[in-house]
Amino acid sequence: MNWITNYVRPRINSIFSRREIPENLWSKCDECGTMLFHRELTDNLNVCTSCGHHMAITPRARFSALFDGGAFAEIEVPAPNLDPLHFRDQKKYPDRMKAAQKATGEKEAMLVATGDIGRTPIVAAAQDFSFMGGSMGMYVGNAIIKAAEEAVHLKRPLILFSAAGGARMQEGILSLMQMPRTTVAVQMLKEAGLPYIVVLTHPTTGGVTASYAMLGDVHIAEPNALICFAGPRVIEQTIREKLPDGFQRAEYLLDHGMLDRVTPRARMRDELIGITRMLLGLPPAVMGDLPPPDPSRAAPAPLEPDPAAPKAPDEA
Incomplete structure (x- = not known):
């Protein structure tokens, strides 16, 4: 009887007992009433993903x-x-x-x-x-x-x-x-x-x-x-x-x-x-993590072809 009381019953209760869920996992939108998961709401800067309502x-x-x-x-x-x-x-x-x-x-x-x-x-x-x-x-x-x-x-x-x-x-x-x-x-x-x-x-x-x-x-x-x-x-x-x-x-x-x-x-x-x-x-502002471009290090513009220069055979 002690074995059943001390081991079997607590084991069964631990398997089938309802687990408590923290109360702060979900938030309700004041505008549309949608239940929002706290991580999703935080990632969206406390803006409702359903109606766009801006919360505090x-x-x-x-x-x-x-x-x-x-x-x-x-x-x-x-x-x-x-x-x-x-x-x-x-x-x-x-x-x-x-x-x-x-x-x-x-x-x-x-x-x-x-x-x-x-x-x-x-x-x-x-x-x-x-x-x-x-x-x-x-x-x-x-x-x-x-x-x-x-x-x-x-x-x-x-x-x-x-x-x-x-x-x-x-x-x-x-x-x-x-x-x-x-x-x-x-x-x-x-x-x-x-x-x-x-x-x-x-x-x-x-x-x-x-x-x-x-x-x-x-x-x-x-x-x-x-x-x-x-x-x-x-x-x-x-x-x-x-x-x-x-x-x-x-x-x-x-x-x-x-x-x-x-x-x-x-x-x-x-x-x-x-x-x-x-x-x-x-x-x-320059977006991203790269530094702003340095104008002094910019690539030189391509040279214009000289009209007086001799042309290649395929261009003649």
Whole structure:
């Protein structure tokens, strides 16, 4: 009986028991409801392979796809006072910060880095919407100022990816003060004659849209991204009218002159390389791993035949 209990029964249970499947192997598209395998979704830069819907992507994953070889150097951002207003709603502000840091693995809602795209050195900054909605607090303001200072110091263009629900209410007026601070940072770039390119992703709203997100030399958006100051529902309730289809979406804003381009994520890197090099007055980038051709080592042009030279018998 012990042999059956201790060996046979566990052996049968191990063969026929249901194996547990990790929950993070599949993701559901918010737009069409298709179940997507995580590796396939990651390889496609978090874009649905069925309907083309652009899902959220972390700054590190975005930078890995943007920079040459996925290599970039992170820039340290000065840390502000953690809880200047001692704010508390359902949770204390420091507790919310710890929860967001644990969930995302990041210090704050913006990542700043340097690297090359198409062998063109740049400084890049990207907001993380999964970190408290990418809200603009003092750290985000410090990050943009640091990115601008680094770009001026290195004489590189700045490319910023925005994704935010607006200002961070836990920091009150100190959060709103980041609007003029970041505006001054953008002005530093303009005075230095350096390009400032903004890529607006879903969603970009509130004080972020009213400040650094709409001050670029070139504005590019991902497809169907919501870009606004006040949301459509708030506007409908205020004016008591039905808004047009696609109102405040990237394609609508492109048609009405608010954007320069709407570019899918898969083509964003090539688009940014071309625009950056054009603004810097550089020739088009050489694609691939080979070095650009050296004009001095080009093969000489074939000599033109001399009309006075004697002709071969078959040419006579």
